[in-house]
Each structure stands twice: as C-alpha cells, then as structure tokens.
Amino acid sequence: MTQPLKVGVLGYRFMGKAHANAMARLPMFFPDAPAIERHTLVGRDEEALAEAAERFGFAHTATDWRDAIDEVDVFYNLGPNHVHAEPSIAALEAGVPVLCEKPLAPTLDEAAAMRDAAAAADVPAGTAFNYRFVPAIRYAKGLIEDGELGEIRQVRGRYLQDWLVDPEAPWAWRMDADMAGSGALGDLGAHTVDLAGFLVGDEVGGIDRLSGHLQTFVDERPVPDGDGDSGEGGDSGEGGDGGGDVDDRAVEEYRDVTVDDAYSAQVAYESGATGTFEGTRFATGHKNDHAIEVHGSKGSLKFSLERLNELEVLREGDRGFQTVLVTDETDPYVDHWWPPGHVIGWEHTFVHESYEFLSAVAEGGEFSPSFAEGYAVQEVLDAIERSDERGEWVSVE
Template sequence: MTQKPLRIGVLGYRFMGKAHANALARLPMFFPDAPAVERHTLVGRDEDALADAAERFGFANTATDWEDALDEVDVFYNLGPNHVHAEPSIAALEAGVPVLCEKPLAPTLEEAAAMRDAAADADVPAGAAFNYRFVPAVRYAKGLIEDGELGEIRQVRGRYLQDWLVDPEAPWAWRMDADLAGSGALGDLGAHTVDLANFLVGDRVGAIDRVSGQLTTFVDERPVYDDGGDVEEYRDVTVDDAYAAQVAYESGAAGSFEASRVAAGHKNDHTVAVHGSKGSLKFSLERLNELEVLREESRGYETVLVTEETDPYVDRWWPPGHVIGWEHTFVHESYEFLSAVADDREFSPSFADGYAVQRVLAAIEEADERGAWVSVE
C-alpha cells in the first residue's frame, strides 16, 4: 500500500456525498490496511451549501468547477446527478486520475459506452459504484452459488420498491427529468437489481440474452415549491414511476425484475431471490445481515445470520451477532476501490460492468416502446 495519502476529490455533497464521505472517514478506524486518504476537495455549485458540507464532511478545500479539482487530486469520486457522470469521469481518466462513479453509469447507452471505452484506454482503475455487491450476506450468497450449493440456476427474481413518490404533491426533482436522469425507477433502482443479478449468477448462467419490458408513469407532473412552502409551478415528469421486466439468460434460465418509487409501505425494499435445481436463497436489503437459504433435502428455508468473523468483511467490525447497516457497504466499497488504486490493479464492478447494466436497461426501454421481446445485443 502507498504511504502517501491519496488526495480524494468528490463531486456532489448531498445524499451520496454524505454516504461516501462517511465511508472515507471510517476507513482508518476499521480498515487500517486501507490506503491512507486525505479528504481534499469537495465540488459543487452552491458556494454556501458547499462550504457547509465541506466543514461537516471533513474536506479541506472546495471547488465550483470539477476541472479545477482534477488538477489537485489523486482519486475522483463522481457522485453527481446522472447527466454529469460522463464528461467529468472521462476527463479524469484521460488525465490519469482513477474514478469511482455512482450508478447508473450514465443517462444514455451512448454515454455509458464512451465511459467504458475511456476506462479501457486508461491506465488507472475505474469503478461503478454498485455498493450492494459489498454486503456480507450478498458475498456469502455468491459463495454458495459458486460452490454449487443451489445446483443448476433456473430462475432469478429481483424487486426494488420504494414509496417516496406515492404522494402526487411530492416535489419535483432532477430524478424525474429524462434529460437529467435518463430514466426513473428503471435506472435509479433497476440498475442495482440488474447488477446484483449479474454479480450473483452471471458466471453460471451467462449474460442476459433478451428482455421484455413495461414502464409506467402514474403522476405526469409534480410541484416545485418556494422557500415558504408554496407551489411556484408544476413541472412535467418525463421518466417512469415503475417498471417490470422479464429476462431470458443465455443458459436458458429465466428472470423477472421490477422496481417502483410509488409502492406504498415500502421504504427501501430491495429483494433478490435465486432458485436452483438443488436449493434456493433470498436476500432482502431491509434485513441485510440475514440470508434465507433452502438447501437440498431441507424441508424449509433457514435464516443464516451473516455476522461471523469468517464472513466477508465482518471481522473488521463487531463481535458475532452485532449487526452492521446500510452505510457499511460504502466503507467496504471504498476499501476495495482505493486498495485497487494503491496496488494499480483492476476494480470490480468496472465501467464495463456498468455498461453491461446500461445495455439491459436500454433494452427494457426499447421493449416497452415496441411491445415485444428485445435482444440485449
């Protein structure tokens, strides 16, 4: 590992900025073998809000132009809205600065392809920030699948349900604009499901070969409020509130994926189930320390508490049975990414992995438009 601290630049200081900044702060306490880091520059547009966030997150400097930040940092975290993923990430890679970019990789397949190609040409790591790959229970599940505990994989089911847009008067945000976000629930939530399925079963069933798709928007416009809470205007919603898809894998395995941001009663319900010829398993983000496992000859599912010291990452935290939370996935992710940077090796999930997800999302959109199955290729 490098002895000189890696100077970290972060674009974005709201939800994801806070999550990743927290992870960077936790690294030396719980992962002492991680590369030393310096929270160097935080990038954003609002100078006052940016200064406040930098103080709270422990960044020494701020910048309102990401180009200025690239000259000062060793690693670049692109946590901005989807429409600012491509240009800064490509520029950083061309300058030899490693990049970790939030998902989905880009609003469009074309931009995602350009990012993939820039990463392939670069001599530094480029990572797509799919943090759920770093849940200990998910890593445990992947080990069971790779060891053949489930037998031949026949079916994969994934859902990601939230309810933050149930109220039709919920405020408009950039995530509801196709030009800024690319898609709605499909890209925001479905990207996680597609990547997690690829991670868990891709080595055994191959790539997704073809898809069907249905995208639905239930609320066509939403209000923009002023500082006093009064409605200034209504803006169009140009993305989906929910999607559903059927998928067919190269091996003949089948899958079904869905996501919604208007599913009343579901706060962050990301569930993935895998069914094989010898057994099944189910993971739920709302019980992220547990894995439901059905083994051959078993009469029912067993709940496995994945908190033993021998389980992935768990030895870095607390004694067995003392659970971890959602924020810990970002610590694991940064540990793996920054270690790859320090060791000058590839990181997974890569920009190529992010592009593979984007290709599926684009095919689902096309299937919805055509009302027919669509080849992912």
Template structure:
C-alpha cells in the first residue's frame, strides 16, 4: 500500500519534511511507501513552483478539499491554522502530523487533543517535536531509563537565537499574538519543555512539571513591514498622540522568556529562550544533573553527548555515530556525522510507520497539549507575578 500524503505549508517546515520524505526510501527501506500527493496553500503561482521543487503531484488552495481524501495530512502552516484543519482531518479519520506548538492557545490545543483522542489510536496524531529523534537524545534517554544518573535533582534548558536583535528586522507572523500565540516562549520553549518531559517526565525520573514561575519580555515594540523602511522617528498627530504607521506593525508577543520549574519529585528546573541572544544562531542546550551523574547536550554539537558518571573527574564526550547508536545504522560509517535535517527523516519514519501499521505515535497531541499547559502557565505566571500550578 502506498500512502498518499497531503501537506499544508511549503516554506521552512514544508521544505524540511518534503526533504525527509524524499530521503526515506534511500536510507530506510522498511519505511512505508508514500506519494507526495498534494501541496496546499493560498498562492497558486507560488504553490505550483513549490510543488515542482518539493516533488508533489498536485496542488490545492483549500485544505477542505484535501483532508478527507488523503491517507495522511501534514499541517505545517502558521500556528493559527493548526486547529481547524487538523480537527477536520481527524474527524474524517485521516492521521495528522502537526507542527509545534500544537496551537496558539490552550483552548485550541485542548480541542485538538480531544479530537485526536476521539479518533482513536489507530488514527495517529503526531506533534512535531523533532529533537526527540536526535540520536544523542535517544542515547541520553537510555542512560536515564537505566538509572545511570540516579535521582534527578536539576534540569536546565536553553534555546537561544539572535535573528531579531536588529530592531529593523522585518515583522512576520511570528511577531503576532493572534497568529503565533506567543513568541520565543511557544516557538522555542515548546521544544525545551517537550525534551525535558521526554527525558525526565514520562518515566517519572523527576515526574511531570507541577508549578512554574515565568518572566516574559518584549524588547522591540514594533517592526517594519518587509519591503519597507522603518520611519526614522515615531509619528504623532496634532494632539501629540502616537499614530500607527502603515510601514510598521506592532510586536505583540515576547522576544524572550525565562522560567523556573518545580517537578513532582522535588527536582528543580530552569528554562530560558530568546530571539535576542546575540551570537547564538540556533543553540538549544539541555543539562540534567542527578545523584550519580550528569549529562549535557547542545543542538550545535548535535552528534555529541557529554556524560559524567559517579566517580568520574570530568565529563566524557561521546560521539554518537556508531552503528549501534539509535538510527545511525541507516546512515554512514562511524564518525560520519548527521545533521539537523536528519531528525526530520527519523521523525517521519516513525510517524509514517505508525500510520501504515495503525499504531499509536509519540510525541502525540496529548504531548503537545502537555507542553502547551506548561507554556500557558508560564505566561499566566508572568501576568500575575507569582508561581502558578499547572491545571
């Protein structure tokens, strides 16, 4: 059986997943056969160009014409279009793979998770937390499950970028609360929260996150519309009141966030995410400290895991590229490193295999909702200026 795949979205994530689908038959021969059937978007001319480049057979300008007719539906659009198409697909019995964060609001995420639950395990609904599928993260998971680090005391997660440091960097949908939900918190923090849940929460090594304290900050309040120049000075009317300029749009989300976490077993966590961390392009780091050891990981050194075990005098850097390491037997000889795009191949392999076999998949919409609850609590904590318990 060949799975016909429909994809909504053809820019950043559309390219990443289309590339992964193209690689599957080359490196994962046991992956299900798929056909990149239809690419969905609003701009017909741009769609035709993207479909040719990304290997899709056809295009559609309305997702409603697609979700019930394909075998799998990928929702890779902006956050504000995650809920309605995904729910419609699930109600039609079509498996869904949705980008993170699951939705811009907690209410939307809950509706999506409910739809996934009602569709049943044989209609997988996956949430795109691709960093779970880094071989080094998978290896870290085995160490934690084996108890090598002992009782978990501290977890730390940072996700730092600098693409908005320039105040003249153009406005995008990621700067708008209605479309994105939040800024660095949802865009970057969702990944960090999910990784910590995956590594120390799912198996109750530290348990689920119980309460949070958060701080959000917006450094630049408005940005120029792409293709225009920002005004040299803010405009005012005759009464001296600020006037909205057509060439700029307000930034209504956070540029950076920090948070403290309290886990069920008493472990402490600290999180940080920023689009203003000068010198950091895509630096996602995780540290976990236990009673018998510690580990450190950075996405900028994706093939390495730093591990300290009881009795060691310092960290050992493990190059996770051997054939017996997770997923690596599908790729190159030891020492020939993998890259960021390979995480999408692993992710698509697992999801599409689950679809073909009619089995459940993780991370699923319930995982996406769990991360959303943490993000929502961090936001509410910032608004209230106090610790907030997860609901």
C-alpha cells in the first residue's frame, strides 16, 4: 500500500485555514485523491501554532521551515510574500514539491529565482491561483476554446474590496512594500491577470504593452500595541484579514503605507485585442467582487465571484445574456459534490486546487498554474509599476 504523502504547511491564518480545510475535505469528496497526512504546521508563535495545529489536524509543529522541509513530502508555502522565495527554493532543491500562494514573490527578481529553481527540480511547483478552479470558470474556458465567442476582442477584469476604506483600519504586512511587494496590485491584480491569461491567453497571445496607474489614498495607519510586523505565521491571499479592530487596543504608533491602495491598467494584446484591469481595497460596499468579462465577435460572457455558480453567456443570435447555473454533474468538478442546483462556495476552489496539485505530485505529472506561469503574472505586475513610475506605456518583458 502506498504511504500517505506527508504535507507540511507554512502559515496558519487565513490561507492556512483555507488550505487545511481543503485537505480535510479531499478523502470525503475526491476518493481518487492521493492519501495525505497533515504532518507539520509551521509558524513563529508557539502557542498560537499549537492551537492551530490541533484544530487543523496536523500531527507536528515547527517554528523553523527548514525543519519541516526535512520531514515532509510536499510543502505548501502560505506565508507572507517576503517569505515565498527562500523556503520554496530550498524545498525544490531538496526535491520536495511546492504549492506557493500568490503573488509568487514581492519582486520580479525573486520570482525569476523561484521559476528557475522549479525548472531545475524534477517535481511539481505550483502557484496557488485558486480561481482557475471555479467550475463556472472552467465552463467559460471551454466555451472560448470551442469558438463560441468568436474572435476575442476585449477583456475586462476587476477586483473590488472595501476593507481599508476606514483610514483608521490597522496597519498590516500587506501595506509594506518590503514584505508584500505591492498592495492591491499584487494582492488582487495578480488574480485578475492570471484569470484573464487562463481564459484567453491561447486566443489572443500575451500582453504586448500596457499603461498602468497606482494610487495610495491613506499614507499611514495605526499599529495596535503588540502588532508589529507579521512573520511566518501570517498568510498570503487576498482579503481583509491583515488586521483587526483597533478600538479596544492602545495605538502605540502609526506606520507608513508604502504600497498602492488601488491600481488600474490598460493592456494591448499581441493579437490586437484590448483589456482593462483594476483592483482596489477602497470600493465602498464591495466585499470580494472579482469579476471578468470576455467579449468576442460572436458572443460574450460575464462572471462574478460573488455569484460563482453562475455564468452569463451571450451567443450569436441571442437577444440578451442567458444565466447558466453551473451545477450539473457534467460540469467541471461538480460531480464530486451535490445534486444539480445545490451550489458550492469559495472554499471548494481550494479543494479542487489541492486535488489537482496532489494528484500531479503522486503521479509525477505537471501542475498548472506552474511557477513559470506565476512568473509571467509577475512580469505584468512589474510592468504596471514601471508604467506608473514613468507615466507612459511600457512593454511587458
């Protein structure tokens, strides 16, 4: 009998919880998934780490990721962006497969080093763009590949949140350029850039050039007493989990915000198609509004994460958009869940992602999105920053 894959995870907060939940669901809903053991959970705060390990079902803990790499067969790097590169590269050099949260790294140089380490390793290395694994997105990709939309002409993507609207919302590592690399651009824009590439990349080619703009609305934020920097126990991933309410804690200081609060970009594809992307943490009333539209010569489609079981589709000859409820057993991944019409949620995307990644590990196959694909997204993020600095259109290199 094949021994279970021993999984190590760095990070136990937002993304740690999401991925641990996915691992727990796998044997119940995906009986053909590889058997795994939730082996080692990594973080810095021993007390919080021990409590999280008990809740998440991990048998061991470690306060140094190096100790975990020596003990596990698979490594999930869910730490803050500035601890993506070193542990991931070390794991790959040790022959341990890695799934790393997005964006791949704070800088393009670090992302390149991760890409190169993955290319040199004979094991899967994946970037955790979980929205690729929404059934409705897979359905949409099938429509595009089948030519239902005709020639792709325009792509529109947005990711709107409002968790930083209050200027007294507390400082967190996502607001520090050294730790995060960028703000809304990397946290939210990375998802949009990847999703657009996943859906239409084969149809329109890569992004040739773009014009980008970054904006910071609040230059400093309060740091509640005892909430300095967030280290390896913190998690990557979009969302307002970086800090809590400061009302009941003394504010010791204010710290500078050194990243963007919002970004926008206009892109020109190699095919002549155009795209517009935007993301913000200041869109009052929007909690997690990730949406994408694709317009072609014969039809269009629209998707919103806030209605993730639905896809709006317009085909040639239709008088208006039709809403497709993507819950049939024939739809991607849905046969593993509930009867038609019984919707699934955000957390299920991580189950699908882990299923694909761990299957690739067990079978010695490839996983997509790879580190190379994560690097390609990082190139676009870097170009948006360069465009903003120069005030002009730039090429994506």
